Amino acid sequence: DEQAERISGRMGRIKNKILVMSGKGGVGKTTVAVNLAYAMAVSGKKTGLLDVDLHGPNVAKMLGIEGKTLAQNNGAITPFAAEHGLKVISMALLLENSDEPVIWRGPLKTGVIGQFLGDVEWGDLDYLIIDSPPGTGDEPLSICQLIKDITGAIIVTTPQDVAILDSRKAVMFARRLDVPVTGIIENMSGFTCPHCHKNINIFKKGGAEKTAQSMNIPFLGCISFNPQMVEAGDAGIPFISSSKNNFVSKE
Amino acid sequence: DEQAERISGRMGRIKNKILVMSGKGGVGKTTVAVNLAYAMAVSGKKTGLLDVDLHGPNVAKMLGIEGKTLAQNNGAITPFAAEHGLKVISMALLLENSDEPVIWRGPLKTGVIGQFLGDVEWGDLDYLIIDSPPGTGDEPLSICQLIKDITGAIIVTTPQDVAILDSRKAVMFARRLDVPVTGIIENMSGFTCPHCHKNINIFKKGGAEKTAQSMNIPFLGCISFNPQMVEAGDAGIPFISSSKNNFVSKE
Numbered sequence A, B: 001d002e003q004a005e006r007i008s009g010r011m012g013r014i015k016n017k018i019l020v021m022s023g024k025g026g027v028g029k030t031t032v033a034v035n036l037a038y039a040m041a042v043s044g045k046k047t048g049l050l051d052v053d054l055h056g057p058n059v060a061k062m063l064g065i066e067g068k069t070l071a072q073n074n075g076a077i078t079p080f081a082a083e084h085g086l087k088v089i090s091m092a093l094l095l096e097n098s099d100e101p102v103i104w105r106g107p108l109k110t111g112v113i114g115q116f117l118g119d120v121e122w123g124d125l126d127y128l129i130i131d132s133p134p135g136t137g138d139e140p141l142s143i144c145q146l147i148k149d150i151t152g153a154i155i156v157t158t159p160q161d162v163a164i165l166d167s168r169k170a171v172m173f174a175r176r177l178d179v180p181v182t183g184i185i186e187n188m189s190g191f192t193c194p195h196c197h198k199n200i201n202i203f204k205k206g207g208a209e210k211t212a213q214s215m216n217i218p219f220l221g222c223i224s225f226n227p228q229m230v231e232a233g234d235a236g237i238p239f240i241s242s243s244k245n246n247f248v249s250k251e
Ligand SMILES: Nc1ncnc2c1ncn2[C@@H]1O[C@H](COP(=O)(O)OP(=O)(O)O)[C@@H](O)[C@H]1O
Pocket: A022, A024, A025, A026, A027, A028, A029, A030, A031, A032, A058, A187, A188, A189, A223, A224, A225, A226, A227, A228, A229, A230, A231, A233, A234, B024, B025, B026, B160, B162
């Protein structure tokens, strides 16, 4: 079909397509996707960032580009050019009012995702990082079915049991759809009090590493719980741009 | 249509139907739904708890009833009877293997939710608490369209800007569907170090109260960040069962 051809034409010009997903929400998936894409753009790679979390498109907020709008010409959409040449597409850049909920059912969402892949002028890219909503529903399913040669999925989790439980479902989802699992990242892993520097084990440590071993997937490292990340996310400044720390210990 | 009649027959025997929703994941929505339902059951109200987060059904884990299965007779499903007579339905009680992802598109999800409302023997209840996935997609949309006289929606958020931004979408979602907004709860609001008792402003405070005022909806109170909640959730023991604290200061 005609859309499938347009999609494979555009995706053919992108070397690596990486889906960032999580079984559970609030684990830091968008934070990881934004910082990963930003880090790649800063290091000189031609990078795109696609936000397919249509109901909660936070990529624009975390990059500080809320309120910007996208240009269209002859039906093709031009992605927003953020710093360091990072090309961004997010539902937030298509909505007039940020209070407006996207109350769409599955089939409509799939149609829009098809347009994000087939009608956006991504051009030649080294990486396309795709931020998906939590869970294994229509959005990640459409991405994995519409992009025939997806490079892999990065799974983000926090160390608590409920999040680990859901991250295993995300690994199995990738397996069912023949998408290679690039690896699993443990976010919000361990926290030291900024006042007395004692360890506060809000979230235990090590759950993701154990899951990686038991499911035979790469463990990509830990990111500790860091209040500066919350501030950076709310301020729209990618965390890695404002600090020298190495975002993920093992990336 | 035949299913709609069955649904209104069963829902007619339930006094209050309350949807617990959030714009963003990981804000504590399931924790609030489980503890609210548990508190009502403990206080002697006939209470049901329905988990329509089909992709990440954590209600069973947080109640410590993972692995239990549901009985069926003549096509009707019997809810699981947890402590204090709390009746529970969750996708987790229908899946053999907790690693198995539910890879369903919208229409299939809507069909299953229709069965959870029309084919489950809820009986006479004072309250049915419904835990929904994050966002404004198929699941909360189906609940609001299938239950004609829904009592209201409780919106859970954390204080950071990205979560507040998404909680406003959830309020607008309820308005668009003529569902009364019972109110908004701010969870993980403020945190004191267990060692030196100094305040760690991981998450700012007050965002939800401001949103409540600006959108003219009731503010239901704050729940502070409490590491015991993470432990209780992972252990499957509702937080309020093991402590005397008043779960929400203003409920
Ligand atoms: N390592 C971290 N330490 C502290 N806060 C974090 C960390 N990673 C993410 N956050 C914060 O947690 C919240 C949820 O992160 P987000 O990336 O939106 O998660 P998701 O995309 O999984 O819903 C945001 O406020 C973000 O700033």
